[in-house]
Amino acid sequence: MKNAGAKNKSIIIAGLLILAVLTAAFFWGGNYSKSGKDNGAATALRSKSEAVSPPATGRQDIAEQPGNNPGEEEWPDLPELSPPQADPAAVKSNSSEPGMIIDLETGKDQYLTDLVPEGKPVPVEPQNAAESDRKLTCTLVVRCDTILDNMNLLDKDKWDLVPADGVIFAARKVTFYEGESVFNVLLREMKQNKIHMEFVNTPLYNSAYIEGINNLYEFDVGELSGWVYKVNDGWFPNYGCSRYQLRDGDVVEWVYTCDLGKDVGSCFTMEGG
Amino acid sequence: MVHKDTFSSYHPSVIFLYFGLVIIFAMIFMHPVCLGISLAAAISYSVYLRGSQAVKFNLLYMLPLFLIAALINPVFNHRGGTILAYLPSGNPLTLESIIYGLAAAAMLIAVITWFVCYTEIMTSDKFVYLFGRVIPAMSLILSMTLRFVPNFKAQFKVVSDAQKCVGRDISNGGISRRARNGMTILSIMVTWALENAIETADSMKSRGYGLKGRTAFSTYSFAKRDRTILAFLLVCAIYIVVGAILRGLYWRYFPTMGGTEAGVYTVSVFICYLLLCLTPLLINLREDRKWKALRSGA
Numbered sequence: 015m016k017n018a019g020a021k022n023k024s025i026i027i028a029g030l031l032i033l034a035v036l037t038a039a040f041f042w043g044g045n046y047s048k049s050g051k052d053n054g055a056a057t058a059l060r061s062k063s064e065a066v067s068p069p070a071t072g073r074q075d076i077a078e079q080p081g082n083n084p085g086e087e088e089w090p091d092l093p094e095l096s097p098p099q100a101d102p103a104a105v106k107s108n109s110s111e112p113g114m115i116i117d118l119e120t121g122k123d124q125y126l127t128d129l130v131p132e133g134k135p136v137p138v139e140p141q142n143a144a145e146s147d148r149k150l151t152c153t154l155v156v157r158c159d160t161i162l163d164n165m166n167l168l169d170k171d172k173w174d175l176v177p178a179d180g181v182i183f184a185a186r187k188v189t190f191y192e193g194e195s196v197f198n199v200l201l202r203e204m205k206q207n208k209i210h211m212e213f214v215n216t217p218l219y220n221s222a223y224i225e226g227i228n229n230l231y232e233f234d235v236g237e238l239s240g241w242v243y244k245v246n247d248g249w250f251p252n253y254g255c256s257r258y259q260l261r262d263g264d265v266v267e268w269v270y271t272c273d274l275g276k277d278v279g280s281c282f283t284m285e286g287g
Numbered sequence: 288m289v290h291k292d293t294f295s296s297y298h299p300s301v302i303f304l305y306f307g308l309v310i311i312f313a314m315i316f317m318h319p320v321c322l323g324i325s326l327a328a329a330i331s332y333s334v335y336l337r338g339s340q341a342v343k344f345n346l347l348y349m350l351p352l353f354l355i356a357a358l359i360n361p362v363f364n365h366r367g368g369t370i371l372a373y374l375p376s377g378n379p380l381t382l383e384s385i386i387y388g389l390a391a392a393a394m395l396i397a398v399i400t401w402f403v404c405y406t407e408i409m410t411s412d413k414f415v416y417l418f419g420r421v422i423p424a425m426s427l428i429l430s431m432t433l434r435f436v437p438n439f440k441a442q443f444k445v446v447s448d449a450q451k452c453v454g455r456d457i458s459n460g461g462i463s464r465r466a467r468n469g470m471t472i473l474s475i476m477v478t479w480a481l482e483n484a485i486e487t488a489d490s491m492k493s494r495g496y497g498l499k500g501r502t503a504f505s506t507y508s509f510a511k512r513d514r515t516i517l518a519f520l521l522v523c524a525i526y527i528v529v530g531a532i533l534r535g536l537y538w539r540y541f542p543t544m545g546g547t548e549a550g551v552y553t554v555s556v557f558i559c560y561l562l563l564c565l566t567p568l569l570i571n572l573r574e575d576r577k578w579k580a581l582r583s584g585a
Contacts, residue, residue: 171539212365229542
Protein backbone atom coordinates (compact mmCIF):
# COMPACT_ATOMS: atom_id res chain seq x y z
CA MET A 15 0.00 0.00 0.00
CA LYS A 16 2.79 2.33 0.84
CA ASN A 17 4.29 1.83 -2.57
CA ALA A 18 1.02 2.53 -4.30
CA GLY A 19 0.64 5.73 -2.29
CA ALA A 20 4.10 6.86 -3.34
CA LYS A 21 3.26 6.11 -6.96
CA ASN A 22 0.06 8.13 -6.79
CA LYS A 23 1.92 10.98 -5.24
CA SER A 24 4.50 11.05 -8.02
CA ILE A 25 1.74 10.99 -10.64
CA ILE A 26 0.04 13.95 -8.98
CA ILE A 27 3.32 15.81 -8.79
CA ALA A 28 4.05 15.11 -12.47
CA GLY A 29 0.57 16.33 -13.41
CA LEU A 30 0.97 19.53 -11.42
CA LEU A 31 4.35 20.09 -13.04
CA ILE A 32 2.93 19.74 -16.54
CA LEU A 33 0.11 22.10 -15.64
CA ALA A 34 2.58 24.64 -14.28
CA VAL A 35 4.70 24.45 -17.43
CA LEU A 36 1.65 24.90 -19.65
CA THR A 37 0.45 27.88 -17.60
CA ALA A 38 3.87 29.45 -17.75
CA ALA A 39 4.03 28.85 -21.51
CA PHE A 40 0.62 30.47 -21.97
CA PHE A 41 1.60 33.70 -20.25
CA TRP A 42 5.19 33.79 -21.32
CA GLY A 43 4.81 32.86 -24.97
CA GLY A 44 3.54 35.36 -27.48
CA ASN A 45 2.92 39.00 -27.00
CA TYR A 46 -0.43 39.67 -28.51
CA SER A 47 -3.25 40.91 -26.36
CA LYS A 48 -5.20 38.11 -24.70
CA SER A 49 -8.10 40.30 -23.58
CA GLY A 50 -11.64 39.54 -24.65
CA LYS A 51 -12.03 42.88 -26.39
CA ASP A 52 -9.73 41.90 -29.21
CA ASN A 53 -11.54 38.67 -29.76
CA GLY A 54 -14.76 40.60 -30.19
CA ALA A 55 -13.15 42.84 -32.76
CA ALA A 56 -11.83 39.85 -34.64
CA THR A 57 -15.30 38.32 -34.77
CA ALA A 58 -16.74 41.56 -36.05
CA LEU A 59 -14.13 41.68 -38.77
CA ARG A 60 -14.86 38.14 -39.71
CA SER A 61 -18.56 38.68 -40.10
CA LYS A 62 -17.86 41.73 -42.19
CA SER A 63 -15.71 39.78 -44.56
CA GLU A 64 -18.33 37.07 -44.76
CA ALA A 65 -20.89 39.61 -45.77
CA VAL A 66 -18.74 40.47 -48.74
CA SER A 67 -18.60 36.96 -50.14
CA PRO A 68 -21.74 35.65 -51.80
CA PRO A 69 -23.57 32.54 -50.62
CA ALA A 70 -21.98 29.55 -52.28
CA THR A 71 -24.88 27.17 -52.58
CA GLY A 72 -25.59 25.04 -55.59
CA ARG A 73 -24.43 25.70 -59.10
CA GLN A 74 -24.14 29.35 -59.43
CA ASP A 75 -22.25 31.75 -61.57
CA ILE A 76 -19.63 33.65 -59.73
CA ALA A 77 -17.24 35.78 -61.61
CA GLU A 78 -15.35 38.89 -60.88
CA GLN A 79 -14.69 41.61 -63.32
CA PRO A 80 -11.95 44.16 -63.22
CA GLY A 81 -13.65 47.41 -62.25
CA ASN A 82 -15.27 49.90 -64.65
CA ASN A 83 -17.22 47.21 -66.38
CA PRO A 84 -20.71 47.59 -65.09
CA GLY A 85 -22.29 46.72 -68.42
CA GLU A 86 -21.21 43.12 -68.45
CA GLU A 87 -23.42 41.85 -65.72
CA GLU A 88 -25.20 39.16 -67.65
CA TRP A 89 -23.85 35.68 -67.34
CA PRO A 90 -25.11 32.61 -69.12
CA ASP A 91 -27.11 30.19 -67.05
CA LEU A 92 -24.70 27.33 -67.53
CA PRO A 93 -21.01 27.71 -66.98
CA GLU A 94 -18.65 27.29 -69.85
CA LEU A 95 -16.12 24.59 -69.37
CA SER A 96 -12.98 26.45 -70.13
CA PRO A 97 -9.29 26.02 -69.21
CA PRO A 98 -8.15 22.46 -68.62
CA GLN A 99 -7.68 23.06 -64.87
CA ALA A 100 -11.32 24.13 -64.53
CA ASP A 101 -13.12 22.11 -61.90
CA PRO A 102 -16.60 20.88 -62.85
CA ALA A 103 -17.85 22.83 -59.86
CA ALA A 104 -16.07 25.95 -60.96
CA VAL A 105 -17.31 28.80 -63.01
CA LYS A 106 -15.58 31.25 -65.22
CA SER A 107 -16.78 34.41 -66.84
CA ASN A 108 -17.44 34.23 -70.52
CA SER A 109 -16.06 37.62 -71.34
CA SER A 110 -12.67 38.36 -72.78
CA GLU A 111 -11.61 39.84 -69.47
CA PRO A 112 -10.10 37.29 -67.08
CA GLY A 113 -12.37 36.31 -64.22
CA MET A 114 -11.89 34.29 -61.11
CA ILE A 115 -12.39 30.55 -61.06
CA ILE A 116 -14.12 29.82 -57.79
CA ASP A 117 -14.58 26.39 -56.33
CA LEU A 118 -18.15 26.39 -55.09
CA GLU A 119 -17.43 23.99 -52.26
CA THR A 120 -14.84 26.14 -50.54
CA GLY A 121 -15.76 29.53 -51.96
CA LYS A 122 -12.13 30.06 -52.85
CA ASP A 123 -10.15 29.92 -56.04
CA GLN A 124 -7.34 27.54 -56.96
CA TYR A 125 -4.88 29.41 -54.74
CA LEU A 126 -7.16 29.74 -51.71
CA THR A 127 -8.17 33.30 -52.44
CA ASP A 128 -11.62 34.46 -51.42
CA LEU A 129 -13.75 36.30 -53.91
CA VAL A 130 -12.35 39.73 -54.63
CA PRO A 131 -14.71 42.59 -53.66
CA GLU A 132 -16.79 44.17 -56.38
CA GLY A 133 -14.96 46.62 -58.58
CA LYS A 134 -11.50 45.49 -57.59
CA PRO A 135 -9.06 43.85 -60.00
CA VAL A 136 -8.93 40.06 -59.90
CA PRO A 137 -5.63 38.24 -59.49
CA VAL A 138 -3.57 37.58 -62.60
CA GLU A 139 -1.35 34.54 -62.31
CA PRO A 140 2.25 35.60 -62.93
CA GLN A 141 2.84 32.70 -65.30
CA ASN A 142 -0.04 33.89 -67.48
CA ALA A 143 0.76 37.58 -67.34
CA ALA A 144 1.45 38.97 -70.79
CA GLU A 145 4.28 41.41 -70.43
CA SER A 146 5.05 43.94 -73.08
CA ASP A 147 7.66 46.64 -73.62
CA ARG A 148 5.18 49.42 -72.96
CA LYS A 149 6.47 51.57 -70.18
CA LEU A 150 3.96 52.71 -67.59
CA THR A 151 4.36 54.45 -64.26
CA CYS A 152 3.03 53.86 -60.79
CA THR A 153 3.74 55.32 -57.39
CA LEU A 154 5.60 53.25 -54.83
CA VAL A 155 5.99 53.89 -51.10
CA VAL A 156 7.55 51.71 -48.41
CA ARG A 157 6.71 52.77 -44.87
CA CYS A 158 7.17 51.29 -41.43
CA ASP A 159 5.86 54.10 -39.21
CA THR A 160 3.77 51.72 -37.11
CA ILE A 161 7.00 50.39 -35.65
CA LEU A 162 7.70 53.82 -34.15
CA ASP A 163 4.78 53.26 -31.74
CA ASN A 164 6.02 49.78 -30.83
CA MET A 165 9.76 50.28 -30.50
CA ASN A 166 9.79 48.42 -27.19
CA LEU A 167 8.82 45.22 -29.00
CA LEU A 168 11.63 45.58 -31.52
CA ASP A 169 15.05 44.12 -30.82
CA LYS A 170 17.47 46.88 -29.81
CA ASP A 171 19.89 45.71 -32.50
CA LYS A 172 17.35 46.81 -35.10
CA TRP A 173 16.50 50.24 -33.75
CA ASP A 174 18.92 51.91 -36.14
CA LEU A 175 17.06 50.41 -39.08
CA VAL A 176 13.83 52.30 -38.41
CA PRO A 177 13.97 55.75 -39.99
CA ALA A 178 12.88 58.65 -37.76
CA ASP A 179 9.87 59.38 -40.00
CA GLY A 180 9.21 55.72 -40.71
CA VAL A 181 9.65 56.09 -44.46
CA ILE A 182 12.03 53.58 -46.02
CA PHE A 183 11.25 54.41 -49.64
CA ALA A 184 9.66 57.82 -50.11
CA ALA A 185 6.73 58.09 -52.50
CA ARG A 186 7.91 58.49 -56.06
CA LYS A 187 6.86 57.62 -59.55
CA VAL A 188 8.52 54.48 -60.82
CA THR A 189 8.49 52.97 -64.28
CA PHE A 190 7.32 49.47 -64.98
CA TYR A 191 6.43 47.41 -68.00
CA GLU A 192 2.89 46.56 -68.85
CA GLY A 193 1.86 43.26 -67.33
CA GLU A 194 4.20 43.40 -64.35
CA SER A 195 3.03 42.75 -60.82
CA VAL A 196 3.46 44.65 -57.59
CA PHE A 197 6.18 42.17 -56.66
CA ASN A 198 8.19 42.78 -59.86
CA VAL A 199 8.20 46.51 -59.22
CA LEU A 200 9.13 46.18 -55.54
CA LEU A 201 11.99 43.79 -56.33
CA ARG A 202 13.38 46.04 -59.05
CA GLU A 203 13.15 49.25 -57.06
CA MET A 204 14.66 47.72 -53.91
CA LYS A 205 17.56 46.38 -55.98
CA GLN A 206 18.12 49.69 -57.70
CA ASN A 207 18.02 51.66 -54.48
CA LYS A 208 20.22 49.20 -52.57
CA ILE A 209 17.52 48.52 -50.04
CA HIS A 210 17.58 45.05 -48.55
CA MET A 211 14.53 42.90 -49.30
CA GLU A 212 13.89 39.20 -48.81
CA PHE A 213 10.99 37.20 -50.15
CA VAL A 214 10.00 33.59 -50.44
CA ASN A 215 7.92 32.02 -53.16
CA THR A 216 4.87 30.22 -51.83
CA PRO A 217 3.44 27.84 -54.44
CA LEU A 218 0.30 27.37 -52.33
CA TYR A 219 -0.72 30.97 -52.99
CA ASN A 220 1.18 31.18 -56.27
CA SER A 221 2.87 34.32 -55.09
CA ALA A 222 5.98 35.71 -53.50
CA TYR A 223 5.70 36.56 -49.83
CA ILE A 224 7.73 39.51 -48.60
CA GLU A 225 9.52 38.42 -45.45
CA GLY A 226 11.53 41.53 -44.79
CA ILE A 227 12.40 44.91 -46.18
CA ASN A 228 15.41 46.89 -44.96
CA ASN A 229 16.17 44.01 -42.59
CA LEU A 230 12.87 44.58 -40.79
CA TYR A 231 11.30 41.16 -40.92
CA GLU A 232 7.93 39.64 -40.24
CA PHE A 233 7.46 38.89 -36.52
CA ASP A 234 10.14 41.42 -35.57
CA VAL A 235 7.55 43.55 -33.74
CA GLY A 236 5.43 40.89 -32.12
CA GLU A 237 3.84 37.86 -33.65
CA LEU A 238 1.18 39.79 -35.55
CA SER A 239 3.67 41.89 -37.48
CA GLY A 240 4.78 41.75 -41.08
CA TRP A 241 4.66 43.50 -44.45
CA VAL A 242 1.41 44.11 -46.28
CA TYR A 243 0.57 46.12 -49.37
CA LYS A 244 -2.29 48.34 -50.29
CA VAL A 245 -3.26 49.75 -53.62
CA ASN A 246 -4.86 53.05 -54.60
CA ASP A 247 -7.58 54.05 -52.15
CA GLY A 248 -6.32 51.91 -49.32
CA TRP A 249 -7.49 48.50 -50.44
CA PHE A 250 -5.43 45.61 -49.16
CA PRO A 251 -5.68 42.98 -51.90
CA ASN A 252 -6.63 39.60 -50.48
CA TYR A 253 -4.08 37.84 -52.66
CA GLY A 254 -0.32 37.83 -53.05
CA CYS A 255 1.69 40.63 -54.58
CA SER A 256 2.88 38.52 -57.52
CA ARG A 257 -0.73 38.15 -58.64
CA TYR A 258 -1.62 41.84 -58.54
CA GLN A 259 -1.10 43.14 -62.04
CA LEU A 260 -0.34 46.82 -62.02
CA ARG A 261 -2.14 49.35 -64.16
CA ASP A 262 -0.92 52.76 -65.20
CA GLY A 263 -1.06 55.27 -62.37
CA ASP A 264 -1.61 52.78 -59.54
CA VAL A 265 -0.42 53.83 -56.10
CA VAL A 266 1.24 50.97 -54.26
CA GLU A 267 2.00 51.31 -50.60
CA TRP A 268 4.00 48.74 -48.67
CA VAL A 269 3.37 49.18 -44.98
CA TYR A 270 4.57 47.35 -41.91
CA THR A 271 1.78 46.23 -39.64
CA CYS A 272 2.26 45.37 -36.00
CA ASP A 273 -1.27 44.09 -35.50
CA LEU A 274 -2.23 41.94 -38.49
CA GLY A 275 -3.28 44.95 -40.51
CA LYS A 276 -5.58 46.63 -38.00
CA ASP A 277 -3.11 49.41 -37.26
CA VAL A 278 -2.69 50.27 -40.93
CA GLY A 279 -6.39 50.32 -41.74
CA SER A 280 -7.05 46.94 -43.23
CA CYS A 281 -10.55 45.63 -42.59
CA PHE A 282 -9.70 42.28 -44.05
CA THR A 283 -7.00 40.69 -42.02
CA MET A 284 -5.46 38.39 -44.54
CA GLU A 285 -1.84 39.13 -45.18
CA GLY A 286 -1.25 39.57 -48.83
CA GLY A 287 2.40 40.52 -48.72
CA MET B 288 53.06 10.93 -32.95
CA VAL B 289 50.57 10.05 -30.25
CA HIS B 290 51.42 11.45 -26.85
CA LYS B 291 50.69 10.01 -23.48
CA ASP B 292 47.91 12.07 -21.99
CA THR B 293 48.37 13.06 -18.36
CA PHE B 294 45.03 14.81 -18.14
CA SER B 295 43.18 11.49 -18.54
CA SER B 296 44.74 10.27 -15.28
CA TYR B 297 42.99 13.04 -13.35
CA HIS B 298 39.88 12.36 -11.33
CA PRO B 299 36.80 11.70 -13.54
CA SER B 300 34.87 14.56 -11.96
CA VAL B 301 37.56 17.03 -13.07
CA ILE B 302 37.60 15.63 -16.57
CA PHE B 303 33.82 15.66 -16.80
CA LEU B 304 33.62 19.22 -15.54
CA TYR B 305 36.25 20.34 -18.04
CA PHE B 306 34.46 18.80 -21.03
CA GLY B 307 31.09 19.97 -19.79
CA LEU B 308 32.36 23.53 -19.59
CA VAL B 309 34.19 23.67 -22.91
CA ILE B 310 31.37 21.99 -24.84
CA ILE B 311 28.65 24.20 -23.35
CA PHE B 312 30.74 27.34 -23.83
CA ALA B 313 31.52 26.33 -27.41
CA MET B 314 27.79 26.00 -28.07
CA ILE B 315 26.80 29.25 -26.36
CA PHE B 316 29.44 31.81 -27.25
CA MET B 317 29.09 33.01 -30.82
CA HIS B 318 31.71 35.73 -30.55
CA PRO B 319 34.21 35.15 -33.37
CA VAL B 320 37.18 35.28 -30.99
CA CYS B 321 35.56 32.71 -28.67
CA LEU B 322 34.81 30.43 -31.61
CA GLY B 323 38.38 30.77 -32.82
CA ILE B 324 39.77 29.95 -29.39
CA SER B 325 37.48 26.97 -28.94
CA LEU B 326 38.11 25.57 -32.42
CA ALA B 327 41.89 25.98 -32.21
CA ALA B 328 42.08 24.42 -28.74
CA ALA B 329 39.80 21.52 -29.70
CA ILE B 330 41.75 20.71 -32.86
CA SER B 331 45.14 20.97 -31.19
CA TYR B 332 44.01 18.75 -28.31
CA SER B 333 42.58 16.13 -30.68
CA VAL B 334 45.82 16.15 -32.69
CA TYR B 335 47.79 15.83 -29.46
CA LEU B 336 45.65 12.86 -28.42
CA ARG B 337 45.34 10.99 -31.69
CA GLY B 338 48.22 12.24 -33.82
CA SER B 339 48.08 11.82 -37.57
CA GLN B 340 44.76 10.00 -37.30
CA ALA B 341 43.15 13.21 -36.04
CA VAL B 342 44.80 15.25 -38.79
CA LYS B 343 43.43 12.85 -41.37
CA PHE B 344 39.96 12.92 -39.79
CA ASN B 345 39.95 16.70 -39.73
CA LEU B 346 41.05 17.09 -43.33
CA LEU B 347 38.87 14.32 -44.71
CA TYR B 348 35.61 14.94 -42.87
CA MET B 349 35.74 18.15 -40.88
CA LEU B 350 37.04 20.43 -43.62
CA PRO B 351 34.36 19.45 -46.18
CA LEU B 352 31.72 19.66 -43.46
CA PHE B 353 32.96 23.13 -42.56
CA LEU B 354 32.83 24.30 -46.17
CA ILE B 355 29.37 22.82 -46.80
CA ALA B 356 27.94 24.31 -43.62
CA ALA B 357 29.47 27.67 -44.44
CA LEU B 358 28.20 27.66 -48.04
CA ILE B 359 24.66 26.52 -47.27
CA ASN B 360 23.86 29.41 -44.96
CA PRO B 361 23.98 32.26 -47.53
CA VAL B 362 21.77 30.22 -49.85
CA PHE B 363 18.90 30.18 -47.36
CA ASN B 364 19.66 33.14 -45.15
CA HIS B 365 19.40 36.56 -46.77
CA ARG B 366 19.50 38.79 -43.73
CA GLY B 367 22.13 41.41 -43.24
CA GLY B 368 22.76 45.01 -44.18
CA THR B 369 25.75 44.59 -46.51
CA ILE B 370 24.49 43.39 -49.87
CA LEU B 371 27.29 41.90 -51.94
CA ALA B 372 25.31 40.59 -54.89
CA TYR B 373 21.98 39.12 -55.84
CA LEU B 374 21.30 35.41 -56.09
CA PRO B 375 19.60 34.08 -59.22
CA SER B 376 16.34 33.79 -57.26
CA GLY B 377 16.34 37.55 -56.66
CA ASN B 378 17.18 37.48 -52.98
CA PRO B 379 20.28 39.30 -51.79
CA LEU B 380 23.60 37.68 -50.92
CA THR B 381 24.83 39.44 -47.83
CA LEU B 382 28.21 39.62 -46.14
CA GLU B 383 26.61 38.96 -42.75
CA SER B 384 25.04 35.69 -43.86
CA ILE B 385 28.40 34.46 -45.18
CA ILE B 386 30.20 35.36 -41.97
CA TYR B 387 27.41 33.82 -39.90
CA GLY B 388 27.68 30.64 -41.97
CA LEU B 389 31.40 30.50 -41.26
CA ALA B 390 30.81 31.08 -37.55
CA ALA B 391 28.10 28.41 -37.33
CA ALA B 392 30.33 25.95 -39.21
CA ALA B 393 33.22 26.72 -36.86
CA MET B 394 30.96 26.09 -33.88
CA LEU B 395 29.76 22.79 -35.34
CA ILE B 396 33.31 21.59 -35.98
CA ALA B 397 34.50 22.75 -32.56
CA VAL B 398 31.73 20.86 -30.75
CA ILE B 399 32.31 17.69 -32.79
CA THR B 400 36.05 17.86 -32.15
CA TRP B 401 35.46 18.40 -28.44
CA PHE B 402 33.33 15.26 -28.42
CA VAL B 403 36.09 13.37 -30.20
CA CYS B 404 38.45 14.36 -27.37
CA TYR B 405 35.75 13.54 -24.80
CA THR B 406 35.29 9.96 -26.01
CA GLU B 407 39.05 9.54 -26.05
CA ILE B 408 39.49 10.64 -22.42
CA MET B 409 36.19 10.03 -20.67
CA THR B 410 35.96 6.26 -20.99
CA SER B 411 32.75 4.51 -20.01
CA ASP B 412 34.21 3.15 -16.75
CA LYS B 413 34.85 6.74 -15.68
CA PHE B 414 31.36 7.76 -16.62
CA VAL B 415 29.78 4.84 -14.77
CA TYR B 416 32.04 5.59 -11.79
CA LEU B 417 30.68 9.14 -11.67
CA PHE B 418 27.01 8.49 -12.34
CA GLY B 419 26.51 4.79 -11.57
CA ARG B 420 25.13 5.62 -8.14
CA VAL B 421 23.02 8.64 -8.93
CA ILE B 422 21.42 7.53 -12.19
CA PRO B 423 22.27 3.85 -12.62
CA ALA B 424 19.96 3.00 -15.52
CA MET B 425 20.68 6.21 -17.38
CA SER B 426 24.45 5.97 -17.04
CA LEU B 427 24.46 2.33 -18.17
CA ILE B 428 22.36 3.19 -21.21
CA LEU B 429 24.57 6.18 -22.00
CA SER B 430 27.78 4.23 -21.76
CA MET B 431 26.32 1.40 -23.83
CA THR B 432 25.13 3.83 -26.46
CA LEU B 433 28.42 5.66 -26.62
CA ARG B 434 30.28 2.38 -26.91
CA PHE B 435 27.91 1.03 -29.54
CA VAL B 436 29.55 2.41 -32.68
CA PRO B 437 33.17 1.42 -31.89
CA ASN B 438 31.96 -1.97 -30.62
CA PHE B 439 29.87 -2.49 -33.72
CA LYS B 440 32.80 -1.59 -35.95
CA ALA B 441 35.11 -4.05 -34.18
CA GLN B 442 32.57 -6.88 -34.30
CA PHE B 443 31.84 -6.11 -37.94
CA LYS B 444 35.49 -6.71 -38.75
CA VAL B 445 35.45 -10.01 -36.86
CA VAL B 446 32.33 -11.24 -38.67
CA SER B 447 33.51 -9.99 -42.02
CA ASP B 448 36.88 -11.74 -41.64
CA ALA B 449 35.20 -14.98 -40.66
CA GLN B 450 32.92 -14.78 -43.70
CA LYS B 451 35.91 -14.06 -45.90
CA CYS B 452 37.45 -17.37 -44.86
CA VAL B 453 34.49 -19.21 -46.37
CA GLY B 454 34.39 -16.93 -49.41
CA ARG B 455 31.27 -15.03 -48.44
CA ASP B 456 32.61 -11.55 -47.76
CA ILE B 457 31.47 -8.34 -49.47
CA SER B 458 34.72 -8.53 -51.46
CA ASN B 459 33.83 -11.89 -53.04
CA GLY B 460 31.95 -12.37 -56.29
CA GLY B 461 29.86 -10.15 -58.52
CA ILE B 462 27.67 -7.29 -57.51
CA SER B 463 24.55 -9.30 -56.70
CA ARG B 464 26.60 -11.89 -54.82
CA ARG B 465 28.34 -9.17 -52.86
CA ALA B 466 25.04 -7.52 -52.01
CA ARG B 467 23.65 -10.82 -50.79
CA ASN B 468 26.77 -11.46 -48.69
CA GLY B 469 26.50 -7.93 -47.30
CA MET B 470 22.89 -8.52 -46.30
CA THR B 471 23.90 -11.72 -44.51
CA ILE B 472 26.62 -9.91 -42.58
CA LEU B 473 24.23 -7.09 -41.74
CA SER B 474 21.68 -9.54 -40.44
CA ILE B 475 24.34 -11.24 -38.32
CA MET B 476 25.37 -7.87 -36.96
CA VAL B 477 21.86 -6.77 -36.05
CA THR B 478 21.23 -10.05 -34.26
CA TRP B 479 24.51 -9.70 -32.44
CA ALA B 480 23.81 -6.10 -31.43
CA LEU B 481 20.39 -6.90 -29.98
CA GLU B 482 21.61 -9.97 -28.19
CA ASN B 483 24.68 -8.15 -26.90
CA ALA B 484 22.55 -5.36 -25.44
CA ILE B 485 20.31 -7.84 -23.61
CA GLU B 486 23.29 -9.81 -22.37
CA THR B 487 25.00 -6.71 -21.06
CA ALA B 488 21.86 -5.62 -19.26
CA ASP B 489 21.34 -9.10 -17.81
CA SER B 490 24.90 -9.46 -16.62
CA MET B 491 24.81 -6.02 -15.00
CA LYS B 492 21.59 -6.98 -13.27
CA SER B 493 22.97 -10.29 -12.06
CA ARG B 494 25.84 -8.42 -10.48
CA GLY B 495 23.41 -6.29 -8.56
CA TYR B 496 24.09 -3.12 -10.52
CA GLY B 497 22.08 -0.22 -9.15
CA LEU B 498 21.10 -1.99 -5.94
CA LYS B 499 21.30 -0.21 -2.63
CA GLY B 500 24.47 -0.74 -0.63
CA ARG B 501 26.41 -2.12 -3.55
CA THR B 502 30.01 -0.99 -3.69
CA ALA B 503 32.26 -0.81 -6.70
CA PHE B 504 36.00 -0.99 -6.84
CA SER B 505 37.73 1.90 -8.49
CA THR B 506 41.26 3.22 -8.67
CA TYR B 507 40.28 6.86 -8.75
CA SER B 508 41.24 9.09 -5.89
CA PHE B 509 40.71 12.77 -5.52
CA ALA B 510 44.25 14.05 -4.99
CA LYS B 511 45.66 17.50 -4.38
CA ARG B 512 46.37 18.11 -8.08
CA ASP B 513 42.69 17.40 -8.81
CA ARG B 514 41.68 19.96 -6.23
CA THR B 515 43.96 22.56 -7.80
CA ILE B 516 42.67 21.97 -11.31
CA LEU B 517 39.05 21.82 -10.14
CA ALA B 518 39.45 25.17 -8.41
CA PHE B 519 41.15 26.61 -11.50
CA LEU B 520 38.36 25.39 -13.79
CA LEU B 521 35.66 26.77 -11.50
CA VAL B 522 37.33 30.17 -11.16
CA CYS B 523 37.77 30.41 -14.94
CA ALA B 524 34.16 29.34 -15.55
CA ILE B 525 32.75 31.89 -13.09
CA TYR B 526 34.89 34.67 -14.56
CA ILE B 527 33.76 33.79 -18.09
CA VAL B 528 30.07 33.50 -17.15
CA VAL B 529 30.19 36.84 -15.33
CA GLY B 530 31.94 38.33 -18.36
CA ALA B 531 29.21 36.97 -20.62
CA ILE B 532 26.44 38.32 -18.36
CA LEU B 533 28.10 41.75 -18.42
CA ARG B 534 27.95 41.51 -22.22
CA GLY B 535 31.71 41.33 -22.52
CA LEU B 536 31.35 38.52 -25.07
CA TYR B 537 28.45 40.14 -26.87
CA TRP B 538 28.51 39.94 -30.64
CA ARG B 539 25.73 40.35 -33.16
CA TYR B 540 25.76 39.13 -36.74
CA PHE B 541 22.50 40.65 -37.91
CA PRO B 542 21.51 43.11 -39.25
CA THR B 543 25.05 44.51 -39.15
CA MET B 544 28.00 42.96 -37.40
CA GLY B 545 29.32 44.43 -34.22
CA GLY B 546 30.06 43.80 -30.59
CA THR B 547 31.32 45.42 -27.48
CA GLU B 548 34.51 47.34 -28.02
CA ALA B 549 37.62 45.36 -27.22
CA GLY B 550 38.77 46.75 -23.90
CA VAL B 551 41.07 45.37 -21.24
CA TYR B 552 38.17 43.57 -19.58
CA THR B 553 36.99 41.81 -22.75
CA VAL B 554 40.54 40.74 -23.54
CA SER B 555 40.94 39.37 -20.00
CA VAL B 556 37.80 37.25 -20.48
CA PHE B 557 39.19 35.94 -23.76
CA ILE B 558 42.50 35.04 -22.10
CA CYS B 559 40.61 33.28 -19.32
CA TYR B 560 38.62 31.34 -21.94
CA LEU B 561 41.82 30.42 -23.77
CA LEU B 562 43.39 29.17 -20.52
CA LEU B 563 40.29 27.12 -19.73
CA CYS B 564 40.28 25.50 -23.17
CA LEU B 565 44.01 24.81 -23.08
CA THR B 566 44.09 23.37 -19.53
CA PRO B 567 44.79 19.71 -20.50
CA LEU B 568 47.34 20.73 -23.12
CA LEU B 569 49.19 22.91 -20.62
CA ILE B 570 49.20 20.10 -18.05
CA ASN B 571 50.49 17.66 -20.64
CA LEU B 572 53.20 19.98 -21.88
CA ARG B 573 54.43 20.59 -18.34
CA GLU B 574 54.45 16.86 -17.67
CA ASP B 575 56.30 16.15 -20.92
CA ARG B 576 58.95 18.70 -20.03
CA LYS B 577 59.31 17.25 -16.54
CA TRP B 578 59.72 13.79 -18.00
CA LYS B 579 62.34 14.99 -20.44
CA ALA B 580 64.25 16.78 -17.69
CA LEU B 581 64.24 13.67 -15.51
CA ARG B 582 65.51 11.49 -18.32
CA SER B 583 68.26 13.84 -19.39
CA GLY B 584 69.26 14.29 -15.74
CA ALA B 585 69.68 10.55 -15.26
